[in-house]
Amino acid sequence: MSSETGSAPHEISFTIDEAIKADTFDWDFGDGVGSEEREPRHTFQDAGTFSVRLTVVKDGRSSVGESTVTIQPGEAGWIEMDQVPDSITYLSTTEFSAKAFDVLGNFIVDPLFNWDCDPIVGAINASGIFTAGQNVGNYPEAISVSFERLGVEVVQKFGVEIIGGDLHAVFIEPNTLDVQVARSENIKVRAIDSAGHLLESASFSFKAIRDGDSVDPTGRFKSGTVASKGEESLVFVEVELNGRVIESVVSGIIRPGILDQVHPFDIPASLQIRESVQLTVFGTDRFGNSLMLDELKWSASSPDIGSITDSGIFTAGTVAGEYLEEGIT
Incomplete structure (x- = not known):
């Protein structure tokens, strides 16, 4: 048997010299599958190097032949991203990495990846080293990685969230x-x-x-x-x-709140006839906070009591007495 190489899935028809006569044929294809046919056909699904053995028995005597089959991965199948961070700080650098598989799930060693990204999120080089831009936000499918094998190209897209930096x-x-x-x-x-x-x-x-x-x-x-x-x-x-x-x-x-009450301040208990005094008052809100009063209007309830100016100067009248139900407002 001679050595053979192919890409998965790869079918091989095994043949032996017609001169070989045997009672039994026992094939071991090295991938867990065997056959008892004289000239079997077998499809290798997995990539790798397999040792194929044929054991023949004639009149109780056995003979063994062996060859090597090397199977390379087949057509491009899919890409699996390694750990992608939940978020990336603006202007920071992160290296992305991925794994490539053929259509049968065979791992492809050292695939040639092509990295690309939307310029709005940053820039990425041929090695997958990504530098975030200054635009913060969540950008679905903004970055892509692809590879080609045996004429078939596959593309994997993924998103990235660009976040702000340190508290400034x-x-x-x-x-x-x-x-x-x-x-x-x-x-x-x-x-x-x-x-x-x-x-x-x-x-x-x-x-x-x-x-x-x-x-x-x-x-x-x-x-x-x-x-x-x-x-x-x-x-x-x-x-x-x-x-x-x-x-x-x-x-x-x-x-203070709105005006609730007005209170006289330092009012004398009694005055002489025609005596003058400056009257003052202050206002409070409903919580007792003092208020500045913008405008005051003074009036005396009777001329007998006296008179008062607009500025609050009160002059007692000429009729002496105690005025309990009359006064100044």
């Missing part, structure tokens, strides 16, 4: 708060990398600084019932991504 900066809107007592306002926080990509995987935490104020995990701030004394620190914000932390403080003003 934080933007807070509004960066200062201006709300009334017992009112709410949303605080929006954006985390970005050095290229300005929005980092959606960053985590945010909020903490109200003043007693009585509150802020929920979404950044919704609610002021308490006490107005601030000018601008104060109101909310502590912490942003974290992959161990990198940026802290910030949101300041602002908590203003």
Whole structure:
């Protein structure tokens, strides 16, 4: 028997010299299959090198012949990607690798792969080394790898997700708060990398600084019932991504609510006839926070009591007495 080479699936018709006479023929094709025919036909499905043995027996005496069959993988079948990362940071480099098989599942050693990718996601060289671009996002089937064998080409496509880089900066809107007592306002926080990509995987935490104020995990701030004394620190914000932390403080003003009551201030208990005095009042909201009053209108209920100017200067009248049911508004 002579040696033979072919590509899977490869059929061989085995023949022997007509002069060989035997009682039995025992073929072992080396791939787990055998035959007892004189001149069998056998198809090799697997790639590899096989030792084919023929044992013949004549009148109780045996003789063995042996040859080698080498089967190469057949037509291109499919490609299996090795581990593809779930995501790739923009401008970073990753090496992709794959395995090639023929139509029967035989592994193909050292196939010549052709790598390609959509320019929007980056660039890839002939060795499968991929460099991500700056466009973050999820790109299905943006990268492809192909190979050809025995005139048949197969292509495998796969997607890639390009993500932002390390935490670089934080933007807070509004960066200062201006709300009334017992009112709410949303605080929006954006985390970005050095290229300005929005980092959606960053985590945010909020903490109200003043007693009585509150802020929920979404950044919704609610002021308490006490107005601030000018601008104060109101909310502590912490942003974290992959161990990198940026802290910030949101300041602002908590203003009193709407006018609820007006209170006289430092009013004398008694006045002499025709004595003048400057009257003052202040306003409060329903929580007792003081209010600046923009406009005051003064009036005396009776001329006997006296008169008052638009600026609140009261001059007592000429009729002495105690006025309990009349007065100044």
